[in-house]
Amino acid sequence: MSGHCHTGVKICGLTEEAGFDACVENGADWIGFVFFERSPRFVTPQHATRLAQRERGQARTVGLFVHPTDEDIARVLEHAPLDVMQIYASDERARQVADAFGLPVWLSFPVAGREDLPQSCSVQRMLIEPIPPKNATRPGGNAQKLDWSMLEGWQPSFPWMLAGGLNVGNVAEAIRRTGVPAVDVSSGVESAPGIKDPALIASFVRNARTAGRA
Numbered sequence: 001m002s003g004h005c006h007t008g009v010k011i012c013g014l015t016e017e018a019g020f021d022a023c024v025e026n027g028a029d030w031i032g033f034v035f036f037e038r039s040p041r042f043v044t045p046q047h048a049t050r051l052a053q054r055e056r057g058q059a060r061t062v063g064l065f066v067h068p069t070d071e072d073i074a075r076v077l078e079h080a081p082l083d084v085m086q087i088y089a090s091d092e093r094a095r096q097v098a099d100a101f102g103l104p105v106w107l108s109f110p111v112a113g114r115e116d117l118p119q120s121c122s123v124q125r126m127l128i129e130p131i132p133p134k135n136a137t138r139p140g141g142n143a144q145k146l147d148w149s150m151l152e153g154w155q156p157s158f159p160w161m162l163a164g165g166l167n168v169g170n171v172a173e174a175i176r177r178t179g180v181p182a183v184d185v186s187s188g189v190e191s192a193p194g195i196k197d198p199a200l201i202a203s204f205v206r207n208a209r210t211a212g213r214a
């Protein structure tokens with residue numbers, strides 16, 4: 001399944017200038033900053049701001065939060081110019097965050113099977129990804145792939161995005177099989193945890209765009 005003219009691409013977990021610039025040069029739609037201290041991609045709000053102040057092209061910035069308090073979010077927004085907040089939280093808490101901060105919110109939504117897929121979306125977008133492994137130290141960014149067969153024929157009426165274990169070699173197949181309108185990647189475009197590889201970013205964006213047009 002496909003037929004989209006533009007598959008949205010988010011590159012998540014930028015920590016350094018070369019990776020950030022590669023996102024911009026290759027036309028990524030969203031650039032993600034991880035505000036979760038136990039991640040190898042963690043950045044302070046000040047560091048994210050310094051990166052975001054570089055040329056941003058068409059890209060918008062996404063701040064990733066894991067079960068944040070309002071204070072956690074406010075502390076980041078004091079410095080970092082975010083366009084979107086991606087959060088790991090309950091549906092109700094995500095709605096509260098959207099109301100409190102007036103920014104678009106994407107809700108990370110881990111699923112194990114087709115029966116877990118959301119029926120509705122009370123924020124701006126649902127980010128569908130796998131449930132993390134039992135011993136994982138973070139809820140995402142584990143290079144773990146979802147079983148895409150559960151998404152075949154799924155056509156929700158709300159915006160969604162696919163994350164988890166995507167890379168240069170499999171993103172086109174993921175888009176073709178699921179018809180997903182936007183994809184999100186972190187580990188798959190890295191040379192080491194937290195360090196993005198500009199050449200992999202270029203190939204990932206190109207492969208996603210080509211598949212979306214097919």
Ligand SMILES: O=C(O)c1ccccc1N[C@@H]1O[C@H](COP(=O)(O)O)[C@@H](O)[C@H]1O
Nearest residue numbers: 012039140141142143164165185186187
């Ligand atoms: O990237 C992280 O370190 C991270 C930490 C905590 C929560 C989420 C995190 N990443 C998100 O998970 C997806 C999938 O990552 P991957 O491509 O499988 O490595 C990533 O795009 C982030 O949105």
